[in-house]
Amino acid sequence: MLADQPNLTTADAERIARDHFGVAGRATLLTGERDQNFLIEAPDRRIVLKLPNRKESLEMITAQQDALTHLSTRLSVTPAVIASIDGDVVVSVDEPGGSRCFAWAITWLEGTAFAGARRRSPELWRDFGRTIGVLDRALADFDHPAIHRHFHWDLAQAREVLESYRPLLAGDAILAPIDTLLAEFETHTAPLLETLPRSAIHSDLNDHNVLVGDGTSVEERDQRVTGVFDFGDMVYSYRVGDLAIAGAYAMLGAREPMDVIREIVRGFSNEITLTSDELASLYGLICLRLCVSVAIAAEQTRQRARDAYLSVSQVAIREILPKLAEIPFKLAEALIREAAGAVAVPASEKVTAYLERQSGFAPVIGMDLRAEPSIVLDLSIASPMLSGDTRENTEPSVTTAVFDAMRDANVRVSIGRYDEPRLLYVAPAFALGPRPTDEHRTIHIGLDLFAVAGTPVFAPLDGVVHAFCDNNTPQDYGPVIILRHETDDGVEFFTLYGHLSRESLVGLEVGRDVRAGEQIATLGTPEVNVGWSPHLHLQIITDLIGLGTDFPGVARPSQRSVWCALCPDPNLLTRIPNDRFPATAPTKDETLVARRAAIGRNLSIAYRDPVKVVRGCKQYLYDDTGRCFIDAYNNVPHVGHCHPHVVEAAASQMRVLNTNTRYLNDLLETYAERLLSTLPGALDVCYFLNSASEANELALRLSRAYTGARDIVVLDAAYHGNTTSLIDISPYKHAGPGGQGAPNWVHSAPLPDVYRGAHRGANAGSLYADEVGAIIDEITRGGGRLSSFIAETCPSVGGQLMLPGRYLSKVYEHVRRAGGVCIADEVQTGLGRMGTSFWAFEDHRVVPDIVVMGKPLGNGHPIGAVATTRAIADAFDNGMEFFSTFGGNTVSCAVGIAVLDVIREEGLQEHARVVGEELLTKLRGLSDRYPIVGDVRGSGLFLGVELVRSRDTLEPAGEEASFVSNRMRERGILLGTDGPYHNVVKIRPPMPFNSENAEELVVAFDDSLAELPVRTPLS
């Protein structure tokens, strides 16, 4: 408690509210640093009673009140002043101990404190920025003498405040980043301050003074700013100050501080157009605010060591300052300018225009690339030239591929594109974090000219040697030279030449003049070039932003346009004809539009923000910018996306023969034998098709042929395929939206769900099985005859269920007693996914009469299969020929065999068991902390997390499950939701999914659950 902070009790507050403001209610003390504020809750209204710090002048209170009144006619997010019973807006009241203090009252704003908002989405930051813009626009024509004051939180006075408290930080490690930031501030920001527009500002838009609310859906709740209060720090200062202060606090704790700032600036700029100087000074002022906060905290700690409130944001500030000190101010400025809708790098436009005006330049590698035959390489994410495994795309494989392509095309030079996303950069320096899903620098912002080592390099235009060095860490430039140039109206720019020979640097001097056409270097060998193929990396740089020879040649996708502005297209110098470059791939939005136009709308697309994938490898998928996602959902690429053994099997067989089953070929029999060898001996006949739907169709025909009956028992919520008959036997479809119900030959049995179903105990399996028995009895009683019972061995769209013990064995008994056959749909669960068995039914100690297989069989190549008994196959062989054009074709068989090989050779079943157990245990740990996690179940890499709003009622949390799946996607992990209520998060990754991935998934799951909105009371 500050010496001058009023010291009233809640009883005092209740009395003052009643006697002076006519509001009789219960008082609760609110957190406050300088003043005492109470929430007064009366039956009909809620107000805030404010007891200002005794040092607060009456003028400053009046200024706040005038501002609130001014704002109340202009916006809807600020509180209104409440007059006392006597019509005064401020009253003087007694304090214990005989002193007096002021009291005034304002309306209570509904909402959650921004500080308590669990999810801080880009939309929320933009709305925050927009609100600040609206507020500052409304304050533009407000003024009051009291806000022209000396105030230590005023950014305009911050440097003096820092200077005076600086001795308190002596010996504190935080001084290093503070000094770095202050030095940058003096160079970049200080010279602009004098001319910055000034205005009345709120001056304390930290997240304790802002409320969020609104939105009815889980996704949208609390994603809008609904209130701004506490105008006690108002001051007449830099107009951009509110944005700077808000930004400073908003970025605390953020993984990417600049991302937060940019969203806020984006929103703000819809309301107010900032001047160039304001945009240029914003980052400096943000940093200054945090530095001054550290200094003031040091001073306040000295005064009152035990006050906890003071340290609320200090930990986060001390954490972020070193990070901020690493961001070049000029880069921050360009990022901010772009977010504000301004030209990111104004000099870039001038340089580009200047270079465009020139008729040509000296050939940079001695060949005039306007006429020289050349090929433009595709080194993009989807490039077929590159291996699927990104780690293999370093030397020598790329060199070989590039130089092979040049030899085939009979050219001396090939071109690597500018602004091309690439997966070539695997050295740690390109990753922004240790995890595969962390952002990686992938965007190539130079132009590559591949030619033999020793090729001379010439200056394309007059310049001066600005810098050079040998950057010899892996995948860096190797020997590199930077030349400095000027446009005809004196705008400075640079050209960078990377991957040179070491001799190129011998005798070079900074400041030496270089003439256009003068040889400056030769291309280095891979040994000198820290691994790269001989090529020149040519880059134009319009602002070195203080980075010198460390200036990157590859940029982050999230900052792509800004880095491309800093570094315009080097083809301005080389003038390679445009028609040599392939058309650029459609953007994600263009792809979406084209898809909507050409493809049926009920072919749904996953996630609120769809993912455009262009490459897969193992358990990873890559989008068109090179962003890596962990695929925790797709069970089709069973042995890993694009597994080289499977790819090779398909490609080599495709080159030799691909035909149908009307001819003899050993691959068909081999594959059938290999597949049957994984199944119980009774299942000794195989059929091949192209999808699981076709396989289930065939299973229906087989069972009808064998039994001469048609009636079938299926499970509620089951899905077996997309054909007309399979929709009939899939309650998930025929009983869902657009469905027409079950035909009379289809009978649904309850899902044997031991979590939310009717039977849960040890006997559940038998009880559920008896329900199937009862349905069969009813069919028979009604004169019908049972053909079959079909079920997935672990119902997947049914919610990743594990069938209870004794269920299948008892059901099979009932079915067989009635003359029916038992069909196991193992489409989702087969090939070792469960970890404990190769086929899930083995865990239930049953042998089905027909087993249907699909999805993972071909690792993405379309293969479906049915295995059955000789007796059933013979019954089907009734004279009508069976034929599937593509089923069992030679390539499919080669692929199927390759998949079985990989499962065995890589021990994937055991791997799934071990990793699955780890994942299950970790996910179960989450249920201790999150009541919404109702059930975690599964086996191997077939898992489900069921979310419920209440563990008592088991009310399904479907919206929340979708929220979690979308947040996981944002974090780079792909999974989906399923179950009759869509409340089960489904985890079913390609089998190479490993322990590290499991750990990352659980951390992201934890973080996503933590973001689920809950109403927190305002403190």
Ligand SMILES: Cc1ncc(COP(=O)(O)O)c(C=O)c1O
């Ligand atoms: C259990 C089950 N059976 C059959 C199918 C149909 O498979 P396909 O789409 O390959 O025809 C699916 C597809 O999701 C399935 O999950």
